[in-house]
Amino acid sequence: MKPSLPVTVVDHPLVQHKLTLLRDRNSSTATFRQLVKELALLLGYEVxxxxxxxxxxxxTPxxxxxxxxxxxxxLVFASVLRAGEGLIAGLSELVPAARIAHIGLYRDHDTLEAVQYYFKVPDNLANxxxxxxxxxxxxxxxxxxxxxxLKKAGACNIRFLCLLAAPEGIAQLQNRHPDVAIITAAIDERLNEHGYIVPGLGDAGDRMFGTR
Structure with missing residues (x-):
């Protein structure tokens, strides 16, 4: 097996400051959504x-x-629905001409496995x-x-962008797809018994869209 590509942690002061505000349970839905957009814009420069x-x-003149x-x-931004949409808002401002793919997956709360319900991507992913x-x-x-x-659809140049990563998730992705680079704002301590990142920021989708 090929060695895994390295994990890039973006430790820019603005990224880390905004991530702290994002983690705060007292941040409103509107504030949370705006911070996700701003973080996506900043992380977009690295990815x-x-x-x-x-x-x-x-x-010139x-x-x-x-x-x-x-x-x-x-290039293509592939949003893992639904929470990925918050990042797309910032990345689309950075690269307005990018194509957008949507991948509908939800986590079965009993098995923690991903269940697919939607998949729509641009053509010619191989290039x-x-x-x-x-x-x-x-x-x-x-x-x-x-x-x-995405690989079944022809993609061969893939990287992954997230706000937070757990060591367990990094290990899983690197084991299954060592050719996919990971870019994140932080690597947290661990997962709890419910599969949530600790200390984390809660359920990103619920906090972003004001649902429970």
Missing amino acids: TRDLPLTTARIE VTSMEAPRLDGKK RPVIVVDPMLATGNSVCAAVDL
Whole structure:
């Protein structure tokens, strides 16, 4: 088996500050949603750091020049529903031309396994960088299922972006998909007996959408 790609923890002061506000149980739904969007925008710089570039000749107000621009097919943000939608809001501001994929999965609370209910992706995934987004990497089951589906659909350049990761989820994703890089704002202590990240921030979907 190939060695796993490294986990990148984005320790920028603004990221860590906003993550603390996000963890606070007293943050309102509106505040939580806004913070997720802002964190996605900041983390988006890291997850897109190595996108390929080419050059194009342009005219500035002063002269012509060869200027850098993104190369290749438009990248894809793949949202693991429903909580991934909060990250998509920020990432779409960073890369407005990106294609959006939607992967509907929910966690069975008894088995903690991922159950699929929706899958809609752009065409030609084999030639597109795909960034899977979900606020939490807990057990890793949902993310692994999402990557399984994307690979079956032809994707071969995949990375994963989350706000929080548990060691158990990292191990699961690296074991199943060692070729998928992980970018996160923090690695927390562990999972509890219910499969929630500790200290974590609770259920990201419920806090984002004001549900229980």
